[in-house]
Amino acid sequence: xxxxxxxxxxxxxxxxxxxxxxxxxxxxxxxxxxxxxxxxxxxxxxxxxxxxxxxxxxxxxxxxxxxxxxxxxxxxxxxxxxxxxxxxxxxxxxxxxxxxxxxxxxxxxxxxxxxxxxxxxxxxxxxxxxxxxxxxxxxxxxxxxxxxxxxxxxxxxxxxxxxxxxxxxxxxxxxxxxxxxxxxxxxxxxxxxxxxxxxxxxxxxxxxxxxxxxxxxxxxxxxxxxxxxxxxxxxxxxxxxxxxxxxxxxxxxxxxxxxxxxxxxxxxxxxxxxxxxxxxxxxxxxxxxxxxxxxxxxxxxxxxxxxxxxxxxxxxxxxxxxxxxxxxxxxxxxxxxxxxxxxxxxxxxxxxxxxxxxxxxxxxxxxxxxxxxxxxxxxxxxxxxxxxxxxxxxxxxxxxxxxxxxxxxxxxxxxxxxxxxxxxxxxxxxxxxxxxxxxxxxxxxxxxxxxxxxxxxxxxxx
Amino acid sequence: xxxxxxxxxxxxxxxxxxxxxxxxxxxxxxxxxxxxxxxxxxxxxxxxxxxxxxxxxxxxxxxxxxxxxxxxxxxxxxxxxxx
Numbered sequence: 172x173x174x175x176x177x178x179x180x181x182x183x184x185x186x187x188x189x190x191x192x193x194x195x196x197x198x199x200x201x202x203x204x205x206x207x208x209x210x211x212x213x214x215x216x217x218x219x220x221x222x223x224x225x226x227x228x229x230x231x232x233x234x235x236x237x238x239x240x241x242x243x244x245x246x247x248x249x250x251x252x253x254x255x256x257x258x259x260x261x262x263x264x265x266x267x268x269x270x271x272x273x274x275x276x277x278x279x280x281x282x283x284x285x286x287x288x289x290x291x292x293x294x295x296x297x298x299x300x301x302x303x304x305x306x307x308x309x310x311x312x313x314x315x316x317x318x319x320x321x322x323x324x325x326x327x328x329x330x331x332x333x334x335x336x337x338x339x340x341x342x343x344x345x346x347x348x349x350x351x352x353x354x355x356x357x358x359x360x361x362x363x364x365x366x367x368x369x370x371x372x373x374x375x376x377x378x379x380x381x382x383x384x385x386x387x388x389x390x391x392x393x394x395x396x397x398x399x400x401x402x403x404x405x406x407x408x409x410x411x412x413x414x415x416x417x418x419x420x421x422x423x424x425x426x427x428x429x430x431x432x433x434x435x436x437x438x439x440x441x442x443x444x445x446x447x448x449x450x451x452x453x454x455x456x457x458x459x460x461x462x463x464x465x466x467x468x469x470x471x472x473x474x475x476x477x478x479x480x481x482x483x484x485x486x487x488x489x490x491x492x493x494x495x496x497x498x499x500x501x502x503x504x505x506x507x508x509x510x511x512x513x514x515x516x517x518x519x520x521x522x523x524x525x526x527x528x529x530x531x532x533x534x535x536x537x538x539x540x541x542x543x544x545x546x547x548x549x550x551x552x553x554x555x556x557x558x559x560x561x562x563x564x565x566x567x568x569x570x571x572x573x574x575x576x577x578x579x580x581x582x583x584x585x586x587x588x589x590x591x592x593x594x595x596x597x598x599x600x601x602x603x604x605x606x607x608x609x610x611x612x613x614x615x616x617x618x619x620x621x622x623x624x625x626x627x628x629x630x631x632x633x
Numbered sequence: 634x635x636x637x638x639x640x641x642x643x644x645x646x647x648x649x650x651x652x653x654x655x656x657x658x659x660x661x662x663x664x665x666x667x668x669x670x671x672x673x674x675x676x677x678x679x680x681x682x683x684x685x686x687x688x689x690x691x692x693x694x695x696x697x698x699x700x701x702x703x704x705x706x707x708x709x710x711x712x713x714x715x716x
Contacts, residue, residue, distance in 0.1 A: 391656045543657035544681040
């Protein structure tokens with residue numbers, strides 16, 4: 172990485188993907204370790220790489236691809252610095268040495284010192300497929316990223332968490348790990364684990380809680396994972412796609428990374444496109460590509476009225492008004508939405524946005540961990556109100572009640588689930604305002620009785 | 634010198650101004666804090682506390698400490714750090 176951004180390809184050897192090329196997913200079949208190395212070149216290793224990696228990731232402008240869009244470099248630096256500090260002994264928590272309970276699922280691991288890296292491929296967002304697709308097709312990019320980060324933060328242990336829906340992925344990733352062990356590639360052992368069922372189980376703190384042998388539920392912050400995570404050690408949690416980008420930044424440099432995307436939203440990203448398109452699925456796009464172009468490439472087959480961005484605790488944007496919105500966290504934020512984990516769900520004219528929203532709100536209410544009073548009480552109330560608007564005979568003041576409930580739950584949970592549910596509700600009232608008035612005056616529209624468009628797990632997450 | 638939220642002026646604090654924060658997982662809506670510090674804490678429809686945003690004004694800090702000490706689940710805290 173001393174020759175930053177410069178790959179030195181021999182004839183037929185590895186090449187940095189050119190501008191416009193797909194970076195993460197180069198074909199629709201998994202790349203074996205040998206093919207991976209032939210395509211991207213060997214993983215840069217050594218002391219120097221660890222030292223410059225953090226700065227290089229910071230320069231790249233890479234943000235977390237799990238939904239939070241937090242600068243990845245800053246996150247790595249925080250854990251690297253925390254792992255350099257003497258570990259605090261605090262009266263409230265007992266001595267760190269006793270911190271691992273006997274029933275902890277990682278209590279028997281052989282971590283003597285150092286921090287922990289957790290690769291988050293849980294993907295509990297029902298409409299998202301990008302993490303399992305990436306893990307199936309390019310497992311070694313993710314494992315490269317884990318090795319690089321483990322080295323940069325001084326980790327003694329790494330976990331790769333795969334979603335409970337993706338049993339086949341867990342199997343293939345486990346084989347990829349074994350392939351690397353046989354090749355003697357990684358100095359830090361990687362343990363593949365399956366994330367528990369549940370909408371919140373992939374949330375950063377819930378994941379750490381589960382790895383510590385506790386319930387897979389969000390916890391109160393602080394302490395942040397960077398300070399105290401798995402086995403009370405500084406813990407770096409990054410989405411698997413983020414780690415794959417890091418594997419490429421380490422090889423080809425931050426300038427190469429920034430050659431895709433925009434200045435404010437550099438790089439490419441994986442998005443999952445679902446709903447009323449001819450070719451739903453996962454695509455890699457340069458960040459900042461117009462929403463219209465992204466949807467056209469997936470085949471915007473029928474007249475669409477809106478798109479849900481950012482997953483099920485995301486935001487509705489109206490179509491065709493939003494077709495020019497750049498698909499990036501920056502662009503979505505300017506339009507009052509979020510990109511989140513990159514889910515774009517297209518709602519056809521033939522569906523009722525209020526009915527879809529009500530179903531999702533019920534799903535989110537059922538997905539609440541029930542730990543925080545405002546969420547435990549507020550989300551079912553919000554779902555009831557939205558279901559009444561979609562399918563019932565509400566009075567005019569129901570809109571005010573939805574607004575009031577949205578305000579009451581926002582910012583009052585240990586995690587961001589209530590904020591997300593409120594944002595979804597508010598954006599539905601905004602984007603489907605005409606439908607709301609029609610429902611309030613004439614009852615549910617004919618489209619509300621149609622089949623659901625947006626996928627929800629059968630039986631929910633109860 | 635800086636204006637405080639109640640219009641008076643106070644000396645610039647040497648330490649970050651304390652803020653109230655509630656651990657929503659620990660809170661069980663006993664409502665003691667709402668009784669003790671209605672100036673800064675109100676109840677939502679389910680009895681859980683809604684905290685007025687911003688730092689705790691100087692003249693309410695001892696009351697705030699009392700409310701923190703009285704919380705049966707130790708969910709209420711005074712912190713000088715941003716969450």
